[in-house]
Amino acid sequence: xxxxxxxxxxxxxxxxxxxxxxxxxxxxxxxxxxxxxxxxxxxxxxxxxxxxxxxxxxxxxxxxxxxxxxxxxxxxxxxxxxxxxxxxxxxxxxxxxxxxxxxxxxxxxxxxxxxxxxxxxxxxxxxxxxxxxxxxxxxxxxxxxxxxxxxxxxxxxxxxxxxxxxxxxxxxxxxxxxxxxxxxxxxxxxxxxxxxxxxxxxxxxxxxxxx
Amino acid sequence: xxxxxxxxxxxxxxxxxxxxxxxxxxxxxxxxxxxxxxxxxxxxxxxxxxxxxxxxxxxxxxxxxxxxxxxxxxxxxxxxxxxxxxxxxxxxxxxxxxxxxxxxxxxxxxxxxxxxxxxxxxxxxxxxxxxxxxxxxxxxxxxxxxxxxxxxxxxxxxxxxxxxxxxxxxxxxxxxxxxxxxxxxxxxxxxxxxxxxxxxxxxxxxxxx
Numbered sequence: 001x002x003x004x005x006x007x008x009x010x011x012x013x014x015x016x017x018x019x020x021x022x023x024x025x026x027x028x029x030x031x032x033x034x035x036x037x038x039x040x041x042x043x044x045x046x047x048x049x050x051x052x053x054x055x056x057x058x059x060x061x062x063x064x065x066x067x068x069x070x071x072x073x074x075x076x077x078x079x080x081x082x083x084x085x086x087x088x089x090x091x092x093x094x095x096x097x098x099x100x101x102x103x104x105x106x107x108x109x110x111x112x113x114x115x116x117x118x119x120x121x122x123x124x125x126x127x128x129x130x131x132x133x134x135x136x137x138x139x140x141x142x143x144x145x146x147x148x149x150x151x152x153x154x155x156x157x158x159x160x161x162x163x164x165x166x167x168x169x170x171x172x173x174x175x176x177x178x179x180x181x182x183x184x185x186x187x188x189x190x191x192x193x194x195x196x197x198x199x200x201x202x203x204x205x206x207x208x209x210x211x
Numbered sequence: 212x213x214x215x216x217x218x219x220x221x222x223x224x225x226x227x228x229x230x231x232x233x234x235x236x237x238x239x240x241x242x243x244x245x246x247x248x249x250x251x252x253x254x255x256x257x258x259x260x261x262x263x264x265x266x267x268x269x270x271x272x273x274x275x276x277x278x279x280x281x282x283x284x285x286x287x288x289x290x291x292x293x294x295x296x297x298x299x300x301x302x303x304x305x306x307x308x309x310x311x312x313x314x315x316x317x318x319x320x321x322x323x324x325x326x327x328x329x330x331x332x333x334x335x336x337x338x339x340x341x342x343x344x345x346x347x348x349x350x351x352x353x354x355x356x357x358x359x360x361x362x363x364x365x366x367x368x369x370x371x372x373x374x375x376x377x378x379x380x381x382x383x384x385x386x387x388x389x390x391x392x393x394x395x396x397x398x399x400x401x402x403x404x405x406x407x408x409x410x411x412x413x414x415x416x417x418x419x420x
Contacts, residue, residue, distance in 0.1 A: 011233035013226035019237055029277060030241040036273035037251045038224070041258035044269025054267050061269055065276040135268040142259040160225065161260040167227045186221040190214075193252045200252070 017081040025072050032072075036065050039082060043089045050093045054132075060096055064089045138199060145195035149188055156184035220249050224257070 011019070017038075023031035044061045051057055068085050075084055146154060152174070159170045167185075171178045219236050222228040228236065240246045255270060262268055 009230055010227050011223070011230045013224075015230075016223060016226055016233060016237075019234065023237065023241065028241055029280070030247060031237070033273045033277050034240065034247060034250055036276050037254045040269050040272040041254075041262060041266075044272070045263060045266040048266050057267055058269065058272065061272050062275050062279065065272060066279055069276070069280055135270070138255070138270070139259045139262075139268060142256055146260070157260075161257055167225065182218065182222055182227065185225070186214075186218040189221050189253050189256055190217060192256045193249070196252060196255070 014080055018077050021072065021075055021077070021081060024069070025075075032069055035081070039085060040065070042082060043085060046086055046089050047093045050090070050097065056096070060093055061089075063096075064092050067092060138196065141195050141199055142192055145192045146188070149191055153184050153188040153191070156181055157188035160185050216246060217249055220246060221253060224250065224253055 017035065020031045020035050020038075024035060040061060043064055044057055047057050047060050047064070051060065064085065067088055071088065075081070146157065149157070155174060156170060159165045159173060160167075165173065167178050167181045170181045170185075174181065216236070216239075219228055219232060220240070223233055223236055236246075240250060251273070258268060258270070
């Protein structure tokens with residue numbers, strides 16, 4: 001596939017969010033679940049700048065998304081969806097701290113800065129040993145399977161997820177068509193997903209969530 | 212579930228899938244559990260890779276949130292959406308409605324005043340009391356009363372005394388006999404006895420009780 005054929009108009013990440021929001025606004029719970037899956041880590045990460053206890057982070061993240069769902073009719077798409085939920089997340093975390101009578105630290109972090117901000121909680125244990133072990137196991141599997149990938153797949157997924165490059169930029173860097181980049185990134189993800197399957201089955205049995 | 216669908220999900224989450232295909236895939240994902248599980252899994256991988264060292268890995272929040280929302284039976288997003296739309300409409304409807312009411316009240320006031328004035332306006336076609344003195348004829352709606360047997364009193368229309376400017380163009384020129392302040396309630400035009408001597412009798416057309 002040559003580059004000209006690939007020059008179609010893609011739905012940007014922001015547009016994907018907006019499409020999911022519109023579906024959720026119509027009452028589509030599945031679309032909202034997909035939005036939560038997309039942003040739970042980012043929201044949890046932002047909350048962890050203010051709160052260090054893992055269970056509290058998990059609970060507040062949950063509260064944030066319940067609030068987000070209830071406030072969805074007010075979202076008009078003027079700002080990015082993540083910027084909007086980030087504000088809700090920080091306010092919820094601050095209110096939680098106030099309710100608990102704790103001091104609020106670092107309350108003025110912008111969404112863009114939040115990802116690189118440590119919050120002074122380096123080397124803190126966020127959770128119980130069991131929960132920590134489970135998450136560590138998931139992460140270990142992900143990193144191990146990435147390490148075992150063929151070099152071209154590994155390079156493509158690392159450039160995308162860690163460097164944050166677009167497919168076009170990756171294609172230039174790897175000197176290959178965009179279609180190849182698409183395929184490489186997908187194959188890398190699929191390989192890691194296959195490695196995670198046994199863990200996921202174990203997790204579903206343990207938590208017994210209704211899905 | 213084909214590899215093509217999975218590849219499309221991978222492209223979609225990176226914002227690299229063509230618009231029509233994206234819309235179609237989003238609809239399919241809402242209905243197809245295996246596709247949405249793939250979406251979740253790919254995002255979990257993303258989270259693991261992008262997570263900062265000082266952040267905890269947050270997983271399974273989505274399932275808990277959906278469980279909590281489904282337990283809140285009273286909560287209905289459609290109702291909230293309808294309320295939000297209604298309140299949005301109210302935001303711009305309120306001032307427009309206020310202005311509309313104000314305009315209606317103003318219009319009605321002007322209309323009523325105009326009607327009231329029209330009742331007192333003197334037109335050329337109206338019957339007149341014609342004097343032979345060469346003076347301008349008096350309008351009929353100026354009531355002429357005999358007071359104490361010797362004086363004829365002419366009352367100007369109410370519209371002239373209350374709103375002199377409103378009906379000025381169609382009215383008889385009362386300024387001839389009025390004082391400077393324009394507040395004179397009665398105008399004595401003539402002494403009946405003298406009138407009999409100096410003037411020929413009135414010619415009265417269509418004067419009513």
